[in-house]
Amino acid sequence: MRIAVAGATGLVGRHVMRVLTEQSHDRVALARSAGTDLLTGHGVADALRGVEAVIDVLNTEETDPAAAEAFFSATTSHLQSAAIEAGVRHLVTLSIVNVDLVRDNGHYAGKRRQEHLTRSGPVPWSILRATQFFDFAEQTVAWTTHDGVAAVPPLLMQPVAVADVAQVLVEMATGPATRSIVELAGPDPHDLVDMSRRVLEMRSSTVQLRPSWHNGVFGLEFAGDVMLPSVSVRTGPTTFDQWLRDSSADR
Numbered sequence: 646m647r648i649a650v651a652g653a654t655g656l657v658g659r660h661v662m663r664v665l666t667e668q669s670h671d672r673v674a675l676a677r678s679a680g681t682d683l684l685t686g687h688g689v690a691d692a693l694r695g696v697e698a699v700i701d702v703l704n705t706e707e708t709d710p711a712a713a714e715a716f717f718s719a720t721t722s723h724l725q726s727a728a729i730e731a732g733v734r735h736l737v738t739l740s741i742v743n744v745d746l747v748r749d750n751g752h753y754a755g756k757r758r759q760e761h762l763t764r765s766g767p768v769p770w771s772i773l774r775a776t777q778f779f780d781f782a783e784q785t786v787a788w789t790t791h792d793g794v795a796a797v798p799p800l801l802m803q804p805v806a807v808a809d810v811a812q813v814l815v816e817m818a819t820g821p822a823t824r825s826i827v828e829l830a831g832p833d834p835h836d837l838v839d840m841s842r843r844v845l846e847m848r849s850s851t852v853q854l855r856p857s858w859h860n861g862v863f864g865l866e867f868a869g870d871v872m873l874p875s876v877s878v879r880t881g882p883t884t885f886d887q888w889l890r891d892s893s894a895d896r
Contacts, residue, residue: 648818649673649696649733651683651724652703656780657739660811661700668815675699675724684716686723693731698818699724701738701763705755713755721762728768735822736768737814742776742828742874749866769822773814776830776874777804779888782840786852789860794853795845796860800837802872803830806888809881828878835885843885847893 648665652658653674665672673692675681681688683703693699703720707713728736740756747753763770781804786795813829838856845852858865
């Protein structure tokens with residue numbers, strides 16, 4: 646199949662592009678470095694000519710709700726318009742497990758807007774809601790470190806490997822548009838503080854870890870089981886232990 650990836654140069658996009666290559670699909674990168682800009686729509690229609698399915702893994706660092714909603718409104722609308730013009734038959738969008746439950750987070754507000762436009766748009770769709778990635782622990786440490794101390798909240802989650810997310814996204818894109826939402830998580834629940842400790846040990850980092858909700862990034866709206874998937878969730882095969890071993894080997 647000829648499959649386009651929106652956000653092809655990002656963390657998830659790179660994994661998706663690799664899976665497409667491994668499965669001998671004809672891949673198309675939708676990224677500014679490839680001459681397309683989904684914020685403006687420039688070059689998107691031309692890039693989608695002959696494309697049968699699009700996998701949308703676009704992301705933004707915007708944390709303000711209005712800015713995040715504006716980003717996903719623009720990119721999703723331009724993607725939908727170009728896809729209809731090109732005759733694309735399937736749009737697969739990556740979202741977040743329990744995106745409806747966290748109301749006071751700007752990124753989640755943007756993803757809700759993206760989901761709404763995907764589900765109400767003219768292109769047949771499927772949505773994959775994934776839990777946080779294993780990389781999330783190291784990202785959180787980076788976000789919350791000040792003067793050598795990382796204030797990491799004790800979040801309960803069931804994180805998943807990005808590589809497993811990419812495999813499922815490609816599987817969905819090569820199948821029929823179901824107009825439904827699938828949840829994906831890793832095989833085991835974890836505590837973010839413990840995950841961060843193990844990542845810091847693996848990296849031989851001198852950063853000190855302090856469990857705290859006073860971190861400037863995550864509020865109490867993330868407490869409890871709000872980041873855990875439903876009982877009917879699909880689980881990826883990669884464990885956190887496996888991911889740590891692979892990450893250590895790659896150093």
